[in-house]
Amino acid sequence: NAGVMQNPRHLVRRRGQEARLRCSPMKGHSHVYWYRQLPEEGLKFMVYLQKENIIDESGMPKERFSAEFPKEGPSILRIQQVVRGDSAAYFCASSPDRNQPQHFGDGTRLSIL
Amino acid sequence: GNSVTQMEGPVTLSEEAFLTINCTYTATGYPSLFWYVQYPGEGLQLLLKATKADDKGSNKGFEATYRKETTSFHLEKGSVQVSDSAVYFCAAGGGADGLTFGKGTHLIIQP
Numbered sequence: 001n002a003g004v005m006q007n008p009r010h011l012v013r014r015r016g017q018e019a020r021l022r023c024s025p026m027k028g029h030s031h032v033y034w035y036r037q038l039p040e041e042g043l044k045f046m047v048y049l050q051k052e053n054i055i056d057e058s059g060m061p062k063e064r065f066s067a068e069f070p071k072e073g074p075s076i077l078r079i080q081q082v083v084r085g086d087s088a089a090y091f092c093a094s095s096p097d098r099n100q101p102q103h104f105g106d107g108t109r110l111s112i113l
Numbered sequence: 114g115n116s117v118t119q120m121e122g123p124v125t126l127s128e129e130a131f132l133t134i135n136c137t138y139t140a141t142g143y144p145s146l147f148w149y150v151q152y153p154g155e156g157l158q159l160l161l162k163a164t165k166a167d168d169k170g171s172n173k174g175f176e177a178t179y180r181k182e183t184t185s186f187h188l189e190k191g192s193v194q195v196s197d198s199a200v201y202f203c204a205a206g207g208g209a210d211g212l213t214f215g216k217g218t219h220l221i222i223q224p
Binding site for chain 2: 059099103104106
């Protein structure tokens, strides 16, 4: 079974551009979580989604950040008008239900020039 | 919400040494507890977990016991190898709230 797939692995954007990060969960997993890892820090929870629904977005910045998990296709984390402080590793995790352990992808490393 | 505190690194040990990485948590209720390991350039891999008090999680020679009285979940291994060098994250929670992670402990094992 393929694991959680994230792409791209590395993404470079200039300030003011948009960044789109994709996550395909493991087969059979309908619960997706996004986390952000800043340098020298642990992962911070951002958002929890099921198919077509945002369940908990308490960790999402109020502006410029959005996430979706459509009926078909991968989950997308979208950052508009990126700033230097958005530079981080963004990890996606999936699970078959909310009470099962989360399996993580290899992350997308976002660099803002 | 939950919070997780783990010992700062880096932790440097010689091969075959005994390992302890401390982790304590604060939480409302009784969250599940996890240890994840991250190798360079990769995502996090679940190492072990415990879902209730006094449960012991174990995998690949690593162990951790869910201690409700001390709100701890310390990671231990009796004899470490060079291949154990990685960053180890303690986490609490799960479910709708997502996981709360500690800052990670960088473990370096020297031959």
